[in-house]
Amino acid sequence: MYEYEKSLIMKACMRMKEYRLISLTGGNISLKIDDDTYIMTPSGMLYEDMEIADLCVVDHEGKLKEGFRKPTSDAAALIYIYDHMPKVRATIHTHQPYATAIGMNNDSLPACMVTLIDANHARINVAPWTKSQDIGMGKLAVEYAGDANTVIMKHHGVISFGKDLEEALYAAVYLEEAAKTYCMARIMGSVPELSDEQIADEAAGWEVYGQR
Numbered sequence: 001m002y003e004y005e006k007s008l009i010m011k012a013c014m015r016m017k018e019y020r021l022i023s024l025t026g027g028n029i030s031l032k033i034d035d036d037t038y039i040m041t042p043s044g045m046l047y048e049d050m051e052i053a054d055l056c057v058v059d060h061e062g063k064l065k066e067g068f069r070k071p072t073s074d075a076a077a078l079i080y081i082y083d084h085m086p087k088v089r090a091t092i093h094t095h096q097p098y099a100t101a102i103g104m105n106n107d108s109l110p111a112c113m114v115t116l117i118d119a120n121h122a123r124i125n126v127a128p129w130t131k132s133q134d135i136g137m138g139k140l141a142v143e144y145a146g147d148a149n150t151v152i153m154k155h156h157g158v159i160s161f162g163k164d165l166e167e168a169l170y171a172a173v174y175l176e177e178a179a180k181t182y183c184m185a186r187i188m189g190s191v192p193e194l195s196d197e198q199i200a201d202e203a204a205g206w207e208v209y210g211q212r
């Protein structure tokens with residue numbers, strides 16, 4: 001079942017690799033179908049080896065409804081996010097290096113670049129450390145996301161989300177672009193943050209961008 005949704009996850013997995021957001025088997029992708037049906041990537045499989053049959057359909061308790069693989073070890077954290085952020089229908093968890101580096105010694109990434117605002121709408125907060133493979137990661141993501149589509153998890157990586165996988169992917173990729181640019185700019189000096197008015201102006205432009 002859910003062949004179309006599964007094909008979207010497979011495509012997003014390849015994009016996540018292409019944009020260098022993960023290494024080896026790190027990270028995961030999930031989609032919410034309804035309150036008791038979620039599709040998730042399997043635990044510990046190389047994305048390039050993954051086939052559509054390897055994706056896991058799980059229920060609200062994280063138990064397999066369809067498939068034969070063990071689902072991602074972050075399943076409980078992801079379901080917590082879906083339970084507490086009703087607009088979220090897709091999540092992408094990565095260990096993207098530039099954004100993760102910023103999380104190690106900053107409390108947030110300032111709204112410093114138009115693409116970051118376009119895809120994430122706000123500055124990106126850094127949630128405190130919690131161990132991986134634990135529901136605590138989901139709790140902190142919900143607590144620290146604020147108005148953004150992304151939250152950086154200290155010493156770990158990033159969780160991005162959206163109404164669909166495209167929105168979550170844009171959030172993750174444009175965060176990494178902005179984080180890399182911010183790191184380079186910081187080497188040369190301080191980086192001013194855009195004002196609330198500039199952020200609102202930029203966000204309005206994004207509404208009519210592209211082929212929508």
Ligand SMILES: [Zn+2]
Nearest residue numbers: 027132156157
């Ligand atoms: Zn992780």
